[in-house]
Amino acid sequence: MHCFNHPNTPAIGSCKACCKGLCAECTTDMDHGLACKDKHEAMVETYQFIIDKNSEIYSAAPKNIVIAPAFYLFMGGAFAFYGYRSGGFTDLPFMLGIGFIVFAAVTYISSKALFKEASGKA
Template identity: 40%
Template structure:
């Protein structure tokens, strides 16, 4: 593979424009190469986006349980009120629905984020 700008052997590819670069044409930005004087800012921005995405993915499994726990809490509350009000069918049905929905979402989120984190770490 030859440099996009020179008839020399390329040492890598610009992370922004995907052009092959020789040692004279590239700047090493730790997490990728950039065209010297052209794409350093763009590659630095891409690298920061990747780091922010990694941080977001690492906190997602914990945050994904807030909704299901809230639904299960509301389900338990409606079930309790339904039983307290002489087994009110509407409140019991509503409570059971909230609880089952919360439980299903918690199970789904746990499987989903386990799958993503194992694929993402590879």
Template identity: 40%
Template sequence: MNCFSHNAAPAVGVCKACQKAVCVECSIDTGRGLACSPACEKEVGELNLIMDKSKQIYSIGVTSKLPHTAVLMYSFFGLVFCSAAIYQYATRGRFDFISSAFGLGFLVFGMLAYIRNKRLNLNC
């Protein structure tokens, strides 16, 4: 593969921003990727910033003992609704179908979210 600007020169890499092949003369090493121009150098910096922020948001590379936030919320709401249904049954002697359905639904969603996040290796 040859350089995009210098057709005779062999390429040493690809610009991280525009994906054009670059030779030694054209390449600008940003430390975390090659750029072919000052405009692309700025773009590479922004791409690296986006990747760093995404890693922080999704906690990539970080292990956590706590489950995913959605799992905690679904489980909390599931337990609240199931507790309300049990309380209704214990105090009034009638089965509260709505509360128990919501509670079981939230618990199922919590379990599905937990399984999904484990498969995707997400820790946020």
């Protein structure tokens, strides 16, 4: 492979953003990959940022599937309790509370399935 800009110079690597061959003169070393000098540094930086964020989200998933539903469940319990005390089963806060509890269950089940799928692929 030769440098995209210098057809007679052998390439030392390729840009992570556009995959073109680059010689030392045309390369910016980004720690985690190479980029076209003065051209694709920002793009390679963005790619890396997205990759980092993705792995962060996946590694945090086991915690999130417990915390989010627990929060909804707590909200639901509070709404249902105060709704029932103030107006009984037909009161709006009580209905909202039940809604939150159902939502908590759905969130838990669906995020658990989602995480299973994600970790199965990795």
